[in-house]
Amino acid sequence: MTDVIDRHEVERILADPAFRVPEADAATTRPADRFRARASRFVNGAAHDARRRRLEELLATLDSGALATAAAARTRAMAPAGADAVAVQVPVACLAAQLGFADADSTPDPVAVLADHYPAGGPSDAADAALVRLLTAAPPPGRGDRRDDAVLRVQLLVQAHVGTAALIMNALGHPAAADPDVPTAELLATVLRDAPPVRTTRRIAPDDHELVLHLGGPDREAPAGRPRIIAFGAGARACPAPGPALAIAVAVVDGLRAC
Template identity: 50%
Template structure:
């Protein structure tokens, strides 16, 4: 496997229509093929190419187009104010908007599936299979293909959006309060990509077969200048770019902004507490 680090080359490969993703339609073992997790990966848009990917991606876009960004923001703000765990909020918000049953109970299940999703390998296959079965049942969709795509949206949102939120909150502690939440999020996306790696299969060349490459989404950008900061590839690029960057940013911004406001108010309350010895 070859590692591609420089961002300009990574972006070129991501946009190359000849590059393909490793497919989940030909699992390594019969056991993997028969497992609920293996079947889920085979039915997702992420692990197919060509017309099949285009059709599934179109369906994902349709599901996302039905979501109201303002409602996503309001739901994220409400959960943050209720002291929900920040990394769990994006999944709960999306699950509620997509019509899943018990949305606030789903993040732990999504976390289990997300850990095995990229490769299909899990430290506890039975746990992963049980989690994907529960998520598919909770989706509420009658059509099996749509159930898979609805769950895919939760799984792909989990680790990336959770990491974006957590890193932006940490970064905010070291920055002046005047720095906007949007700027914090963009800094994380540019300099500390929540999804650091992805893979592609490059087409065969003369005297060479197909090549599996690992693309680093947070590598150096030698074309960056003070006037043009390093390009952001955290959401990918080309036809296979993240289907929901605007949804993810809206939810993440709501969580981070609300957390910053709550922190400011708590600090202000502490400053108002009298500290003199005669205070009763």
């Protein structure tokens, strides 16, 4: 396993389809591991491309303005519970509501359990139970829906939990958060550049060597102190939902900065 630190090289690898993601075991029978094998994140080639297109279709149904409004309202209501609770609960609940999950406010807890299992997989009764709970809450198939739409909706919740909560907490912990003259959007851009919420990702090189790609390292081709932002990835596997994620994060951080 080799660490790739420089952002220029990381971006090049992310954009090169010859570098693959480590694949989930498609033969597994454990529910949470089957979820990993049916999501877009842990497959390559045509299977990834088809699932990614469907994810983008589902995301196109979201209203970023409505997400921001809902996130602001939930943040005001939950603020007494503390920033950690707000960061974990609000983004997932807002997204779950727009994606049609029943009792959206109950989804963050099972999503958190599943998210802990998501990167590496492996036998987990807790993750299996969390997945079953989320699939049960997913909207029933409608006209034009596909077999794995519920799985892809759960994938969106899991990835929102992982990235958006960390982005919110990193922003609130940044020294500039205490300066009311710094707009929240500018604060988030600084955090995405200097302290990406997801620090690493993995790829398999054409020679089958595993690489750990660092999203927050130095950038040899950038002006001093201004490395490129690759927090959302690059190429065909870049994060499909930066718009909704930032709409929620801005609303939450705005609300918490005002407390």
